[in-house]
Amino acid sequence: MTTAQQLEGASLLSWRRRQLQRGGRRVDFDWLLDLAGGLSWSSLQRLLVEPQRTVQLKVSLKDLEQIWGHHLDQAIPLQHLVGRCPWRDLELAVSAAALIPRQETEVLVDLALETIAGMSIERWADLGTGSGAIAVALSRAMPATPGHAVDLSPNALALARTNLEALAPEGEWHLHQGRWWEPLEPWWGHIDLVVCNPPYIPSDLILNLDPVVRDHEPHLALAGGIDGLQAIREVVAGACRALAPGGWILIEHHHDQSAPALNLLKQAGLSSIRAARDLEGVNRFALARRSLSPCS
Numbered sequence: 001m002t003t004a005q006q007l008e009g010a011s012l013l014s015w016r017r018r019q020l021q022r023g024g025r026r027v028d029f030d031w032l033l034d035l036a037g038g039l040s041w042s043s044l045q046r047l048l049v050e051p052q053r054t055v056q057l058k059v060s061l062k063d064l065e066q067i068w069g070h071h072l073d074q075a076i077p078l079q080h081l082v083g084r085c086p087w088r089d090l091e092l093a094v095s096a097a098a099l100i101p102r103q104e105t106e107v108l109v110d111l112a113l114e115t116i117a118g119m120s121i122e123r124w125a126d127l128g129t130g131s132g133a134i135a136v137a138l139s140r141a142m143p144a145t146p147g148h149a150v151d152l153s154p155n156a157l158a159l160a161r162t163n164l165e166a167l168a169p170e171g172e173w174h175l176h177q178g179r180w181w182e183p184l185e186p187w188w189g190h191i192d193l194v195v196c197n198p199p200y201i202p203s204d205l206i207l208n209l210d211p212v213v214r215d216h217e218p219h220l221a222l223a224g225g226i227d228g229l230q231a232i233r234e235v236v237a238g239a240c241r242a243l244a245p246g247g248w249i250l251i252e253h254h255h256d257q258s259a260p261a262l263n264l265l266k267q268a269g270l271s272s273i274r275a276a277r278d279l280e281g282v283n284r285f286a287l288a289r290r291s292l293s294p295c296s
């Protein structure tokens with residue numbers, strides 16, 4: 001990228017109008033201006049009222065135009081083009097190796113931390129870690145507690161390592177390649193908190209996803225089999241055996257999977273089962289706990 005540039009507000013705003021005439025969503029363009037250009041949303045709003053102000057961008061307009069053009073022409077996610085994504089209070093490295101962390105998953109992490117407040121957690125796990133977003137958040141919240149981030153994809157794990165090293169350098173985290181609980185067998189029965197955002201999109205919805213998602217995010221991170229519940233079934237099936245007595249599992253799911261997800265948790269012999277809502281008020285999370293008695 002070329003160097004920073006100072007501009008008059010009015011010329012920046014007319015350049016922005018021209019870029020938006022090329023297509024795309026205003027919200028995405030302003031996100032790009034913020035993350036790559038360094039012009040925050042609040043600074044942009046101020047500029048709209050006071051266009052005589054000058055602004056300093058971190059990169060040239062030409063660089064931003066190029067990124068916007070790639071996004072429009074090839075439906076490449078802006079996060080991939082910029083290589084970064086704000087998530088919770090963090091800025092994560094992102095790439096085509098893993099799902100771009102979503103806002104719902106910020107809520108999942110908050111819910112996990114609320115759920116275990118006051119509990120003594122000796123070990124946590126993030127199943128299907130992808131970019132490592134959940135693992136980074138858990139490790140930062142509990143740096144002295146050992147944690148395990150699992151993924152089947154070696155490329156996702158490499159990205160998770162980058163994020164964990166950069167953002168949770170003090171944490172005692174471990175990365176494992178393999179299927180869900182399998183790599184954690186040495187700790188089965190001793191994991192107090194498990195957070196999992198599995199792939200849950202039903203097969204027939206995959207083709208209809210926005211091309212920005214469908215063509216650029218890993219299929220392994222999206223596809224949940226015919227009914228979208230395949231990964232949730234596998235994760236729930238191993239939960240009672242792997243959780244410590246009294247340990248919690250929290251799972252993110254699709255907007256219409258609350259009832260079957262809760263039912264799977266019930267069938268697996270877990271207790272304190274409940275649903276939780278996302279920011280739009282939709283049940284998007286299933287929570288359950290292993291009781292203190294042995295698993296049946």
Ligand SMILES: C[S@@+](CC[C@H](N)C(=O)[O-])C[C@H]1O[C@@H](n2cnc3c(N)ncnc32)[C@H](O)[C@@H]1O
Pocket residue numbers: 098099100101102105127128129130131132133134150151152153156178179180197198199200220221222231
């Ligand atoms: C929906 S993404 C979640 C990524 C990340 N945790 C997040 O919330 O942004 C699901 C992740 O599960 C991983 N995955 C899919 N099948 C798996 C399996 N059988 N065992 C372990 N991980 C798996 C995918 O590679 C992907 O990284």
